[in-house]
Amino acid sequence: MMPPITCIEDLHRLYRKRVPRMFVDYCESGSWTESTLRRNLEDFARIQLHQRVAMGVGGGTTTTTMLGEKVSLPVALAPVGLLGMQHADGEMLAAQAALDFGVPFTLSTMSVCSIEDVAAHVQRPFWFQLYVLRDHAFIERLIDRAKAAGCSALVLTLDLQVMGQRHRDIKNGLSVPPKPTLRNLIKLAAHPRWCWGMARTRRHRFGNIVGHVEGVSDMSSLAAWTAEQFDRGLNWNDVEWIKRRWGGKLVMKGVLDPDDARRAVDCGADAVVVSNHGGRQLDGAPSSISVLPEIAQRIGRECEVWLDGGVRSGQDVLKAIALGARGVMSGRAFVYGLGALGAAGVSTALELIRRELDLTMVLCGVRSVEEIGRRLLHER
Numbered sequence: 001m002m003p004p005i006t007c008i009e010d011l012h013r014l015y016r017k018r019v020p021r022m023f024v025d026y027c028e029s030g031s032w033t034e035s036t037l038r039r040n041l042e043d044f045a046r047i048q049l050h051q052r053v054a055m056g057v058g059g060g061t062t063t064t065t066m067l068g069e070k071v072s073l074p075v076a077l078a079p080v081g082l083l084g085m086q087h088a089d090g091e092m093l094a095a096q097a098a099l100d101f102g103v104p105f106t107l108s109t110m111s112v113c114s115i116e117d118v119a120a121h122v123q124r125p126f127w128f129q130l131y132v133l134r135d136h137a138f139i140e141r142l143i144d145r146a147k148a149a150g151c152s153a154l155v156l157t158l159d160l161q162v163m164g165q166r167h168r169d170i171k172n173g174l175s176v177p178p179k180p181t182l183r184n185l186i187k188l189a190a191h192p193r194w195c196w197g198m199a200r201t202r203r204h205r206f207g208n209i210v211g212h213v214e215g216v217s218d219m220s221s222l223a224a225w226t227a228e229q230f231d232r233g234l235n236w237n238d239v240e241w242i243k244r245r246w247g248g249k250l251v252m253k254g255v256l257d258p259d260d261a262r263r264a265v266d267c268g269a270d271a272v273v274v275s276n277h278g279g280r281q282l283d284g285a286p287s288s289i290s291v292l293p294e295i296a297q298r299i300g301r302e303c304e305v306w307l308d309g310g311v312r313s314g315q316d317v318l319k320a321i322a323l324g325a326r327g328v329m330s331g332r333a334f335v336y337g338l339g340a341l342g343a344a345g346v347s348t349a350l351e352l353i354r355r356e357l358d359l360t361m362v363l364c365g366v367r368s369v370e371e372i373g374r375r376l377l378h379e380r
């Protein structure tokens with residue numbers, strides 16, 4: 001019998017067994033030397049909490065709001081590409097699990113299941129993440145599709161105007177779907193549960209792109225299209241144009257500098273995500289938790305500030321909120337759950353984090369997320 005799953009690390013271990021190496025590497029890697037990826041985790045671990053006793057904090061709750069939406073936990077699922085390769089129909093399963101749990105789900109532009117697939121599978125609105133690409137007509141169509149699907153917020157990712165290099169993806173020849181070479185087929189066959197799931201779904205490609213861009217119908221045309229889509233010229237005029245075109249709630253993700261955060265607010269951000277893309281873009285950048293306080297100080301009174309990067313527990317959520325975040329986004333923690341156990345794994349990951357946050361709040365002497373503040377940190 002499998003021992004009980006008591007922490008995200010348990011899901012992580014099972015994830016590594018059940019998902020093919022190519023996609024584990026894609027998830028776990030950071031860019032170049034992975035120094036920023038490591039720093040995200042190390043800097044969380046360094047922060048100490050301030051214990052209080054006999055505070056009479058019965059009847060507490062982790063319920064709060066993000067973007068004005070009620071959430072059972074101040075954690076939204078971050079946009080993660082290729083979820084449908086971590087588990088068959090991964091985006092649909094993760095969306096369902098998150099929305100049932102009462103937290104937001106963000107669908108990546110680079111998802112396997114399309115916006116329409118997810119909308120048909122869930123009963124509540126989800127969020128859609130947009131990359132700023134050169135093909136503005138395609139962006140307009142994506143925005144219109146997200147509106148038609150009833151998405152309640154657009155998450156605009158600003159830190160991927162070029163792509164950070166991840167060595168293992170190149171060495172593994174990462175592609176969606178994997179190329180049917182003998183080497184790949186032997187490796188995939190070592191993961192029968194994964195193969196069985198994939199054999200039972202028809203969703204094996206980038207569902208938001210293939211068939212929606214003229215001339216992109218297969219792997220090679222998709223690779224060529226993607227490569228030419230990164231736009232080094234990305235600037236705040238593009239952001240303002242997207243804001244006008246979307247017209248709804250807009251989250252700007254990938255900010256590490258207070259001046260950039262200020263500019264995001266001026267361009268109409270409803271929330272700003274302090275993020276280094278999970279250590280996958282600028283290697284050498286600081287951890288997101290280390291720059292959070294300065295950014296929260298600068299814009300926290302005008303718009304919601306969230307954080308992602310390195311969140312693996314309820315204690316991490318509390319630390320981020322204590323340092324000025326209104327909520328966090330979770331990336332790898334929920335992917336581990338999805339790859340390990342499908343939808344049930346995503347629910348397990350969220351429940352583990354919820355319970356950790358709840359108990360940690362009690363041990364720090366607070367009853368609600370709104371009461372969490374810097375005094376909960378042990379900074380002497």
Ligand SMILES: Cc1cc2nc3c(=O)[nH]c(=O)nc-3n(C[C@H](O)[C@H](O)[C@H](O)COP(=O)(O)O)c2cc1C
Pocket residue numbers: 026027028040078079080081108109110129157253275276277278279280308309310311329330331332333
């Ligand atoms: C495998 C993987 C794929 C990702 N894909 C996207 C994406 O498509 N769009 C995006 O804005 N961010 C993407 N991110 C970044 C996440 O949204 C988030 O910023 C990051 O995962 C947070 O760090 P954490 O994994 O330590 O929680 C991805 C991250 C990972 C690990």
